[in-house]
Amino acid sequence: MSLFIILLPSSKVAASGGNIQPLAGIVISNISPESFNLKYPDIPIGLCKVGDPVSLSNNEMYAMSHNIPLYTSVNLFYYAFSSSAPADLNDLKSYYGKIPQEDLQEKDRVESLMLYGVRKNGNILSYSEKKEPEIEITYKTISSRKGPTIIPERHVKFSNEIVTYFLLDPFGKPEKVRMNPFEVTKIYDINPSFYNTLVVRNQNENKNVDFSGFYVDVPDKFVSQNYFDIERTSLGKFSSYIHSTGKSLIVENLIEETLPLGEFGDIIGVKVDGNTFDILEKTRLQFTNKTIFATYNGDFSNSQNIQNFLNQCILYGIYPEFLRDASTGEFLYYENYFAQNGKIIKDAIDKISLLNKATFTKESLVNDARIVQFGKYPFVFFVISYNGELKLNLEKSLFNNNSDFTMLDYNNNSVNFTIKDNSISMDISLAGIKVLRVVPDGFYPIYLGTFLMNSSNAGSNSSFINIGDSSGSIDVQFNLKGRKQNETLSLKPLSEQSFY
Numbered sequence: 001m002s003l004f005i006i007l008l009p010s011s012k013v014a015a016s017g018g019n020i021q022p023l024a025g026i027v028i029s030n031i032s033p034e035s036f037n038l039k040y041p042d043i044p045i046g047l048c049k050v051g052d053p054v055s056l057s058n059n060e061m062y063a064m065s066h067n068i069p070l071y072t073s074v075n076l077f078y079y080a081f082s083s084s085a086p087a088d089l090n091d092l093k094s095y096y097g098k099i100p101q102e103d104l105q106e107k108d109r110v111e112s113l114m115l116y117g118v119r120k121n122g123n124i125l126s127y128s129e130k131k132e133p134e135i136e137i138t139y140k141t142i143s144s145r146k147g148p149t150i151i152p153e154r155h156v157k158f159s160n161e162i163v164t165y166f167l168l169d170p171f172g173k174p175e176k177v178r179m180n181p182f183e184v185t186k187i188y189d190i191n192p193s194f195y196n197t198l199v200v201r202n203q204n205e206n207k208n209v210d211f212s213g214f215y216v217d218v219p220d221k222f223v224s225q226n227y228f229d230i231e232r233t234s235l236g237k238f239s240s241y242i243h244s245t246g247k248s249l250i251v252e253n254l255i256e257e258t259l260p261l262g263e264f265g266d267i268i269g270v271k272v273d274g275n276t277f278d279i280l281e282k283t284r285l286q287f288t289n290k291t292i293f294a295t296y297n298g299d300f301s302n303s304q305n306i307q308n309f310l311n312q313c314i315l316y317g318i319y320p321e322f323l324r325d326a327s328t329g330e331f332l333y334y335e336n337y338f339a340q341n342g343k344i345i346k347d348a349i350d351k352i353s354l355l356n357k358a359t360f361t362k363e364s365l366v367n368d369a370r371i372v373q374f375g376k377y378p379f380v381f382f383v384i385s386y387n388g389e390l391k392l393n394l395e396k397s398l399f400n401n402n403s404d405f406t407m408l409d410y411n412n413n414s415v416n417f418t419i420k421d422n423s424i425s426m427d428i429s430l431a432g433i434k435v436l437r438v439v440p441d442g443f444y445p446i447y448l449g450t451f452l453m454n455s456s457n458a459g460s461n462s463s464f465i466n467i468g469d470s471s472g473s474i475d476v477q478f479n480l481k482g483r484k485q486n487e488t489l490s491l492k493p494l495s496e497q498s499f500y
Contacts, residue, residue, distance in 0.1 A: 021451035133329035215250035222257035444468030466491035
């Protein structure tokens with residue numbers, strides 16, 4: 001029986017990216033985790049984003065009991081202004097005069113924007129986009145023998161309005177004139193959700209229930225090099241503060257031009273529109289050890305589009321987040337398309353979660369086949385993208401010159417290989433994506449690491465996985481500040497257990 005001795009870190013260790021546990025499922029937003037689980041019980045949730053910090057407390061208990069990381073929004077970079085045409089500083093001045101006197105918060109936001117917004121040629125730096133559809137909820141009553149039943153109905157409301165995003169320098173407002181709420185972070189936040197979230201936290205009676213961190217939307221336009229430098233400086237300062245509190249940070253909505261800003265996120269979110277997925281490869285090659293998810297807007301009525309997106313996510317170990325259907329304007333989680341493709345989504349999530357436990361190693365091109373390696377021997381996977389018959393040769397050094405293993409695909413089908421000189425060769429038939437894994441002979445437990453829980457208050461967990469072809473048990477001795485605790489964990493092939 002194997003013995004592992006684990007030195008556990010303090011539960012207050014600040015987040016730094018290295019202690020972020022691989023996600024266990026899909027990334028969701030615009031739907032509560034409880035509602036999602038009721039609709040799709042077979043699809044695991046890996047992370048939930050909550051835009052409204054006040055509603056955070058409504059999701060906390062459920063998220064914690066199901067071990068779902070919960071993140072809430074911080075808006076650092078823009079003020080969104082809706083109008084019939086692209087707006088400018090004059091439109092803001094006109095709007096400011098119409099704000100009711102009692103709405104002090106909105107008056108302060110707009111006044112600060114006019115005073116401290118990033119300027120270019122006398123105007124505030126901005127960009128405009130068509131306004132996204134809004135979702136309206138109505139209720140109808142249905143009579144039955146058991147009495148009336150109220151049923152909510154969703155309606156997508158398209159708009160002809162334009163949203164102008166006026167861009168901010170989060171540190172541009174002089175500290176001496178900042179409102180007290182924003183001095184909590186030493187940042188002037190045009191939408192003070194960070195402060196509101198702290199208020200919500202203080203009102204919660206159960207201090208063990210907590211959220212994992214915050215997410216920041218980066219403007220999805222590269223407006224200028226000067227503003228990119230402002231984003232970089234601001235995210236650097238903000239991430240340092242967030243980490244000092246023991247929370248973690250998501251930097252999302254990244255496009256190719258703003259991708260370098262991902263260095264400040266413990267978790268990175270990239271934007272995918274249509275059926276061009278080049279950014280997934282570029283993101284993985286640039287951030288080899290980070291947790292990455294891709295937010296996809298597209299035509300979901302075609303299942304092949306969903307499959308193509310998932311294949312690329314599997315190839316690079318990137319978690320999927322589905323957003324709006326291009327034709328209906330509805331969030332995909334409420335569409336029949338999502339339920340109809342539940343099996344392939346679940347299958348992709350299982351593969352992606354496992355690959356992230358091994359971590360990305362390298363990508364290579366062999367005979368027009370794209371091969372991505374995760375992990376190192378003995379915990380190693382090869383993800384292959386190709387269509388047709390492929391003769392694959394891998395260097396024996398990748399397996400530590402060992403041959404005491406079998407090779408299986410993800411469905412546990414054996415893959416025959418031959419060993420000659422310094423090469424391991426195999427003939428494979430592919431139609432898209434195939435995941436191969438090495439399975440050492442016998443019982444082979446691996447220590448995956450010790451990670452922070454969803455809350456800095458909830459401590460940490462240590463995870464183990466058996467990558468061998470036989471079952472067995474391990475003795476684990478946990479040592480936290482001199483206090484020792486012994487546990488015995490039983491592991492079947494490819495099963496994982498965590499100790500909290």
